[in-house]
Amino acid sequence: xxxxxxxxxxxxxxxxxxxxxxxxxxxxxxxxxxxxxxxxxxxxxxxxxxxxxxxxxxxxxxxxxxxxxxxxxxxxxxxxxxxxxxxxxxxxxxxxxxxxxxxxxxxxxxxxxxxxxxxxxxxxxxxxxxxxxxxxxxxxxxxxxxxxxxxxxxxxxxxxxxxxxxxxxxxxxxxxxxxxxxxxxxxxxxxxxxxxxxxxxxxxxxxxxxxx
Numbered sequence: 699x700x701x702x703x704x705x706x707x708x709x710x711x712x713x714x715x716x717x718x719x720x721x722x723x724x725x726x727x728x729x730x731x732x733x734x735x736x737x738x739x740x741x742x743x744x745x746x747x748x749x750x751x752x753x754x755x756x757x758x759x760x761x762x763x764x765x766x767x768x769x770x771x772x773x774x775x776x777x778x779x780x781x782x783x784x785x786x787x788x789x790x791x792x793x794x795x796x797x798x799x800x801x802x803x804x805x806x807x808x809x810x811x812x813x814x815x816x817x818x819x820x821x822x823x824x825x826x827x828x829x830x831x832x833x834x835x836x837x838x839x840x841x842x843x844x845x846x847x848x849x850x851x852x853x854x855x856x857x858x859x860x861x862x863x864x865x866x867x868x869x870x871x872x873x874x875x876x877x878x879x880x881x882x883x884x885x886x887x888x889x890x891x892x893x894x895x896x897x898x899x900x901x902x903x904x905x906x907x908x909x910x
Contacts, residue, residue: 722887725822728773728784729887730880733815735768737874740808757804764803765792765814783829787821808871816864819886820857827852856890863889 720726738746744757744764751771756764766789773785791814792798798810828849863886874882 720884722822722826724773724781725784725787725826726883726887727880728781728788729815729819729822729883730876732772732788732818733871733883734874734876734879735772736808736811736815737871737879739806739811740871744804744806757802759803761798761801761803761806761810762792762795765798783825784818784822787825788818790821791817812864812869812871816860817857819883819890820853820860823856823860823887823890824853827856859890860886863887 722729735747735750738750742749747768748754748756751768753767756767759767769785769788773781773788775781775785794817795810795814798806798814801810867882867885867889869882869886
């Protein structure tokens with residue numbers, strides 16, 4: 699039953715896995731911009747990011763402050779709802795990585811940057827789901843404790859799905875163009891969402907009921 703519920707959500711609310719990335723709207727573009735910055739960082743380091751974004755002293759900041767400093771490029775504020783989801787997803791991804799606060803930005807590894815991308819993409823998908831819950835497009839069980847546990851399980855599952863997609867696609871962040879970045883982002887989202895119906899196990903309990 700849970701598998702059917704998730705499959706229905708991906709098919710109806712998200713427009714199917716093939717169209718899922720496009721349905722994420724502005725959040726999709728933000729993910730691509732962040733991946734593009736990651737590629738620039740991987741190939742040229744912190745100073746290359748400074749030149750690309752015309753920002754000074756990024757390399758002198760710790761990684762947390764540097765990543766917060768580029769937030770307006772990754773996800774401009776004040777845009778459509780999807781852009782708000784993307785901005786919150788990005789900031790949350792940084793907050794979920796407290797270990798980078800003590801690392802100078804110039805000493806961050808490309809792998810650590812890619813992990814921020816992955817966390818941000820996870821948060822985009824979860825943000826979209828929570829938004830649909832708030833709009834009652836998705837109905838959680840009435841039991842609050844059960845509903846809270848299911849929301850946690852959603853986050854855990856999406857995290858695994860995005861991580862597996864990045865691994866399966868053998869994403870290489872070196873020398874990425876903007877066009878390549880958006881193609882990769884689309885494929886990661888599609889691959890992750892495509893895996894939902896076949897991987898979720900919830901002990902025969904309905905994860906959520908889509909009204910669509």
